[in-house]
Amino acid sequence: MKGTNLGEFEELVLLTIAALINDAYSVAVCDELKKHTGRDAKLGVVHAVLNRLEEKGLVQSSLGEATSTRGGKRKRFYVINNTGKAALLNAKEIRDGLWNIIPDFVINPSL
């Protein structure tokens, strides 16, 4: 299954990368995730997912410029590529397809 489907957290991370456009690096992804989901995303977990996404060929990474913060260490920036975009769209389509066949009263009984 690996490589074809996205896990739930993977999808979130990938979406965040897409949302951050050119500023997606591990700490920023963490912060953004926390802001939107309210979950306390652990750096180690995010790091592992970023690594896995790159391994699956959904994102590309490159090292940025050295800065005075971070003890002089460079950031690794992630950018979503076409395969990644396709994977996101695919996931969205699957969901939308499923949403469309659910009758309204099942999800929202108050209607």
Next chain:
Amino acid sequence: MKRPIDPNPPAHQPPRWAQQFLRWYCRPELLEDLQGDLNEYFERNLLTKGAAKARWIYSLDVLKFARSYTLRPPNPTPYFLQNIMIGSYLKTSGRSLVRNKLFSVINIIGLSIGLSVGLLVIALIHDLLSYDRFHQKRDRIYRITTTQQSSQGAPEQLASTSAKLGTICQQQVAGIDDVVLLRRGTTGDVQVGQTRLPLNSLWANGSFFNIFTFPLSEGNEATALTEPNSIVLTQKAAHKLFGDVDALNQTVRMDSTDFRVTGVMKDIPFFSHLQFEALTSYITLTRNPAINQALGTWKNVSDTYVYLLLPATGDVRKLQVSLDKISESENARLKQTRITTHLQPLMSIFLGQDLHNEIGHSVPSSVLWVIIGLAMAAILSACFNYTNLSIARSLRRSREVGVRKVLGAVRGQVVLQFVVEAVLIALLALVVSVGLFLGLRTAFLALGPSFAVLDLSPVVIISFMVLAILVGVLSGLLPAVSLARINPLQVLKNAPALSLFRHVNLRKALIFLQYTFSLCFIVSTVIIYTQYDFFISKQLGFTTEHIVNIPLQGNPGDRVKKEIAQLPEVNGISQSQMVTGLGTSLGTYVKYVDPQDSTFANINGIDEQYVPLHGYQLVAGRNVLSKPGSDNSGEILVNQQLLKRFNLGTGNLQQVLGTRLTADGETYQIVGVLKDFHYGSLYQKIEPTLFRYAPQDATYLNVRLQTTDWPATFARLQATWHSLDRVHPLIANLYQDEIQQVYQPLSIMSKVIGSLAFLTIFIASLGLFGMVVFTAETRLKEVSVRKVLGASEFSLVYLLSKGFLGLLLSAAALALPLTYWLFDQIILSQIAYHAPISVFDLVGCLVFFMGLALLIIGSRTIGVARSNPAQVLKAE
């Protein structure tokens, strides 16, 4: 990979170990990103949560990041070989050796002295551990040892045990494969045809060859000792008795009994705790009713040695329980003694417990530990020298390290470089030390340990190399680590980085330790030698001057006495059963009126000339009288301790005379009281002692000689002896020499520790010299400036020396009381009669020591203080 040098490091840093750990485990391509993330979080946490919490979270995160995808794949070559540039290390090491000839020589000499002591100990340990290895079943063989606790006095631990127990083990005890009983043979001679030869033999039963690995070259191992009157000879003994004739099935005569030779065994290996020339069958003994009864007596624990062979799956603990049960039931029949038995593995017989009544050689393992401890002190001392000098000199090498680091050397490589250098020097020292070792070996063997040969076997040589490498690593590690810490920016920017001197305290501590060791050794030497001198010159309560003791070796005392008395030089002659003052003793149980109250007393059989010849002092009564005839053995002389034991003669000593005592079923009458004297050695307290008139039991002649030409006198004694006894060579020892022989171990010990003291002092002096030279060199400019400003030469010498002198004095302040306490409280307190430790000796040692140190310190500091400041300062 290198951390950039931050000129203004922030106040708070993540924990160093965590950073290092991360760097160690993380894949290089992921490392920078990870480090950056963690740093960012750390900085954030620093602001929100405080430094401690931030550091804690950082460490935790580092641990959490260790996941399969971040881990560095294991490297097939070990880390320390990865970037090794051994050629370069060797080259720079060689150059630095040559450039600093003085320091190199000091280091190599110091290390080689330390190493040679180590080599000696390695060879010695190797010998000690070689004993009894040739027995194929060695791991299954145990000996039964005995603890005998009488109602009074300390328990005595014996290597021997009761023959009865051996027999019980043979018949009733489960969990034993085989049992061999050994018993010392009579010291009598063996006669073959007309030749008589003394032969050192053991009684042994048929299981002997099953348990021990002593192969027979002729005869059948299974049956050789099963028949009565069988004897097995070693090849050497067989050759001695029969020459080239085949010894098998020949007959030899011992004590009027004929023995048939049923086997000839290969000669006994040197490394065997059992040493004998012949084995006679144990069953011969049991055929003799009188001896057989003695063998069946539980209390008789001093003649028989029992060795057990356990099954491969044997349980020692279970067996011990069975033995304890036997002891308990047998002890129930004893009144005043308790006998318990223990199992001792064969491999710890030679090197193990210190037991009385050993069957052969043995060395207490405590001796080994003491020797190892002493050698360690010498080796460490040499290592300290190296460490000290290297740290001190690291200033000179700091530039080199700086350049190496700039060119990309990591810390591990710098450490490795200096450790390699130290190992190299240690190996050079090994070459020198092997030469020293050969000399030391000759000296050590000359001290007379008969249990070691100190041969160089491959194992020993490999151990030598290992020791040298260990010493190299040990002595090189500290300087290497301190050099590797150098910050290249600092050393390359401005010359001497002062942070290098931060090891000053360490260096001082090392010198301090060296001098403490040396002082302890030298003081011990002096104390032990004083004791030895005290022992051999102490008045024992009788005179030994001009007296020669001659063992009769089975000859009739009266006849030999008569012949020897005719020599013109002899001006006194007596007979005795044993020789007093040498630590050997004969004993018996003596009773007074109460048949239940017996006491152990030392005993000696003497004739009427013995007491006057030795100048024993009678405090009451008279000497024993010579009464030719049969009922002459009732007279005894007792010492004051014996009277005290029975509460006799408290009022008037004269009343004691005529009192009857019983011993060994005979009644004796006290005719005289001897002033207390030293019957045993000075290690033992004076115990109840009695002399009985028994010239018929004499085994020694005591001859007082009046002569100035000893060799001629001895030649005449020899001639007289030879006319009486053609078999045994004359043994005639001066009483004084025999007493010295008793305390020989002390003399050996003082020589060994004395040589160690010499070596450690030598090493420490080398080290001190090196440090003084170094200090003097580095402070040359300071001294010159002071001199220009008007300091006197004396004040400059004082300035340069005071640090060292303070160190030495504090070493003395530790070493002297420590050694004093050790000897006074622990060692000498076990010796009944010993010389007090003289404070004068201690002060003498200290003065000698400080004098030597002053000489060494002065040799350089005075030169520096006298130097012309103009010349020194001109160079600026």
